[in-house]
Amino acid sequence: MAVASGLSGWLHRVTDSDVWWSFKSSPMTVAAAVATLLIVAVAFLSPVLAPHTPFDPASLNLSDGLKPPVLVSPDGEWAFPLGTDDQGRDVLSSIMYGTRLSLVVSLAAVAVAMVLGISLGLISGYFGGAVDAVIMRVADVQLTFPAILVALLIDGVVRGIISVKRHDEIAIFVVVGAIGLSFWVSYARTVRGSVMVERNKEYVQAARVIGLSPLLIMVRHVLPNVTGPVLVIATLNLGLAVITEATLSFLGVGLPSTEPSLGTLIRLGNEVLQSGDWWITVFPGATLAALVLAVNLLGDWLRDALNPKLR
């Protein structure tokens, strides 16, 4: 009973808020939210929903290869609604599994960037001086290089250090780390700015006087202040992370083809594109675009609704 009334109270607060109102009054945003939820749900339920397990070599039959989509050609089969690739893999199932992998990698990368960025921002803002100068100069230099380049560089370095064979096994961690490391700057700057503001406030001085750790106090006060901006950055970053992962995989330095993400699927399709078998490329491409567009729409709306000062 208490839980129910608490929940309804919370629901009421949410539905009465300005943010909810701005959400409701933007059909585009609602559509984007629905699309995002749908894509995420389908992707994570792919083991249940997918008609085939595309990357199980035992289930593949080369005679099923290069079947066109059902709706555009009489050669299509309903078993493979979006056609098959040259190996006879079902494109629809590949997309479902690929989307799941893309999402997992991107979410993990954003989480890495967020934790790293917030920590460095706190440290930088709290200690100031030389520590701050070093962290912020590194951020400046890194900002002059596009994220994709930083990720490529990190990937290349890891390849230089460990052998190619082992590399395929840890490829997913390398990609997560590479993308995460290339996105931390905006979080760090936002948090640092907020810490700088809070640092000289009286309660921090007071905490110091009564012997509490000022750092702990500030973490408790600063984090709520930056939730809005961090949420906006994270949403916009998620779109970028999906793109970056796909780009790395497309360039052949991301996830191996034994574990294809959307980017890998597009790369594989691109190799046979010249012969006109467009569906192998276009459907994963469209899925990727739809996913990123939906996430970006949400991020855009969130930025306008919360309107934080982003740096």
Place this chain on the structure above:
Amino acid sequence: MLAFILRRILQSIAVLVAVGLVSFSLFRYVGDPINAMVGQDTTMEEREQLREKLGLNDAAPIQFLRFIGNAARGNFGLSYRTSEPVGRLILERVPATLELSFCAAVFVLFVGVPMGVYTGLYPRHWSSRLLQAVSLIGISLPTFLIGILLILVFAVMLHWLPSFGRGETVRIGWWTTNFLTWSGLKALILPAITLGLFQLTLIMRLVRSEMLEVMRTDYIKFARARGLTNRAINFGHALKNTLVPVITVAGLQLGSLIAFAVVTETVFAWPGVGQLFIQSVQFSDIPVMAAYLLLIGLFFVLINLIVDLLYFAVDPRLRSQGGSARVAGH
């Protein structure tokens, strides 16, 4: 004013040194320069002799200085992959990348800025809303996907434009150019659009939001209260104030075109430094990676310097305060 430029140049050098340090660490510690030069059957003793001869046993700072000195002369050692001098490999490919980036930059500026101004001035007009929506799709499409789609439509289906390579080029000294042949120009179109489209949407959205911001300021309201014409307000007062922040970001964005060329060059098999870099990442060809990093760093620093000078020309606050206004304003 002199102090301002001097400070900027010093900062640029500091950035270059930092990039050089990363590049050097890659070159020296991630890769092993000896492995590239010797065969499998070289004995440990011979390796050690070579080490001593190349100065690889010297103190790190001395090695770093030597590395920078060599780099300044274009000497980055041999590629692990092809055993050719890295400097020559890169120099051969620089013109292709620079020409592609230049065309993309022209496309971005001459289409993106006017579109941004228009959507900023008339945010409620249906065409602005349409452009804004289309631009969001532009941001959501990864560069390589745009390239693939363009190839699919204009090369595979319509056969209008070539889908890979530079076409015929003309050699002028060590520089090879696309601009002097018809096939070279045709080959530029799809890659330049692909490379520019993402930045174009970014620039358009940036100009739009800055324009909207400026239109809300007191001095625009006061300019209206003075009865100035819309023309004078929009293209005099508003646009000039919009340019101040836009120049900074646009400079960085255009600089990143050279780096983003990595993807475009792969899609279109464009023989530039980006393609070379991807190959070096795949093969972990450390000397090439190190050289590419330094090259990109150099381009960025140069572009930043030009941006600063432009900034200086536009904003009078900077001219009299020697740069402190910019720091305060950001």
Place this chain on the structure above:
Amino acid sequence: MTTPSNNPPLLEVKNLRVEFPTRRGTLLAVDDISFDIAPGEVLGMVGESGAGKSLTGNAIIGLLEPPGCIAGGEIRLEGRRIDNLPYEEMRKVRGARIGAIFQDPLTSLNPLYSIGRQLVETIQTHLPLSAAQARTRALDLLKEVGIPGAETRIDHYPHQFSGGMRQRVVIALALCAGPRLIVADEPTTALDVSIQAQIIALLKRLCREHGTAVMLVTHDMGVIAETADRVAVMYAGRIAEVGPVRDVVKHAKHPYTKGLMGSIPSLGVRTERLTQIDGAMPRLTEIPEGCAFNPRCTERGTRCLVERPDLMAAGTSRAACWLHDRGGVGAPLMAQRSGGETVDA
């Protein structure tokens, strides 16, 4: 409003209403107000923030910020209706016939253009002068508003001027095409107290010399008392009282004005106590029935809760209060709170 026909008003505002559509319904920010300004007259417009005084000023110069809009009434300048002019026509009126001065001189000037350029462009927009003539005029104006070393300062940029000097430049800009009326919205609020008096004196002198009328919007009764010929007191989107400044200050007729006057410490007069008005002005969404001031009024009666008073004659002024109606306020009521709480001065 009766105006002697031999002396037509410069500005007539009749039944002006300004609305703001919001998601919780339309707000009536300026509710049916009427007043006029004679040529050369200084009308003070005073009230708390949110009373609608700045919006009235913006409505007159035709620069209400969307979504705000004029929902009714009319504004006439020199007999010509200006509230419904097309944008381009109104643009020619702004600067030429009506000048404007805003609150913050620091942000009113375009930072990227020299002040000379901003003056010349305004002059040339409205007057058929050559560039050289316009520059001469700009220079004269700068000297007139008291910029020392105008010959060199004319080519300087706004950031090279202090706040007070910038407001002088803003005044020069407002005056440069010889307008008949200046709408000055809190022209001194952003300035140091020591500068405020100088700017007010300058504005007053220039307008007297040029025969320019001024609508002076401010929350500062002191500025009004020193400068204005007449004063209009606004409360919650309506005019509570309007009359000659001396009468309103000395013999306020509306309880709100009385409270307002009681809260100003005056030099010379020994006051034991400063009064303050209890409570706060209602939000536009929660304006009470009857007289908008009734919840805070110490003299209210039953009539004030149900019937809304219009402006009515009260001595030499006009006040929107039933105290001055023959019918009175009805049965007296206690104020909701103790009312008229006092603070030691």
